[in-house]
Structure formats: structure tokens, C-alpha cells
Amino acid sequence: MSSSEQNKAAVRECFENASKGNFDVLPSIVTADYVVHPEEVRGPDGLAEMVQGYRTAFADLSVTVEHQFTEGDYVATRCTIRGRHDGELMGTPPSGRDVEFTSLTISHCRDGKIAEEWELIDTVGLLRQIGALPELAEA
Numbered sequence: 001m002s003s004s005e006q007n008k009a010a011v012r013e014c015f016e017n018a019s020k021g022n023f024d025v026l027p028s029i030v031t032a033d034y035v036v037h038p039e040e041v042r043g044p045d046g047l048a049e050m051v052q053g054y055r056t057a058f059a060d061l062s063v064t065v066e067h068q069f070t071e072g073d074y075v076a077t078r079c080t081i082r083g084r085h086d087g088e089l090m091g092t093p094p095s096g097r098d099v100e101f102t103s104l105t106i107s108h109c110r111d112g113k114i115a116e117e118w119e120l121i122d123t124v125g126l127l128r129q130i131g132a133l134p135e136l137a138e139a
Contacts, residue, residue, distance in 0.1 A: 004070040007109035019063035023048035058083025
């Protein structure tokens with residue numbers, strides 16, 4: 001398996017395990033000095049804490065990797081995230097609504113582990129779905 005394929009597999013394994021709450025495997029997937037931007041979450045424990053916040057808000061959280069592309073030590077991953085909003089999220093009480101939103105993550109891998117990530121989440125779409133933002137007016 002090429003290093004690009006190994007990197008892709010590590011990123012997919014991270015998404016799949018973290019979303020299911022299998023945090024004990026994170027140290028074998030991300031480096032000790034791991035960081036995700038813009039949240040500036042650091043290390044496997046920081047990643048577990050960040051994901052647990054989403055798992056608390058969406059007990060049935062599921063993440064589907066839709067696309068992955070590699071270039072050298074970098075992996076781009078587009079995901080669809082689904083769940084029922086049954087816990088507080090960003091100060092918004094549970095709405096009971098089913099949500100679906102997307103994320104795009106660029107992962108930089110080093111020695112087969114994820115060292116750094118840049119993440120873009122459709123936060124506006126998510127907040128609208130849980131009722132934290134008003135719906136857009138029709139033109």
C-alpha cells in the first residue's frame with residue numbers, strides 16, 4: 001500500500017472510530033502533537049473531547065466519508081454528518097430535529113498518522129436546522 005493510501009486509510013479510520021466514540025484508538029491514529037484548526041484542539045485527548053461534544057448533542061451521530069483525495073502527505077475528506085439533536089449544542093437546547101450537514105477536512109499526515117487538520121463545517125446550516133438561526137427569507 002502506498003503512503004498516500006495509508007494516509008487515506010488513517011484519516012478514514014479516525015473519522016469512523018471517533019464518530020462511534022472509540023477514542024482509545026486515537027493515539028495510534030493521530031500524533032501526540034496533533035492539532036485541528038480553527039478550533040486549535042490539540043492531541044488525541046483534545047480530539048476526543050471535541051468529538052464527544054458532538055456525540056453528546058447527537059447521541060446517534062453518524063459520519064459518512066463521501067470523498068477522499070490525496071496529494072503527497074495531505075488527504076482531503078468530505079463527510080456527511082447525521083443525527084438527532086437530543087443534547088445541548090453551542091448553547092442551543094435539544095430540538096429533537098434530525099439534522100444533516102457536511103464537513104471538509106484537509107489532513108496533513110506524518111509517518112502514517114494525522115499530525116494536523118484544517119476543518120470546515122457547515123455550521124450555519126447546522127445551526128439553522130436546530131433552530132438556533134432564523135430561516136432565510138425567500139426572495
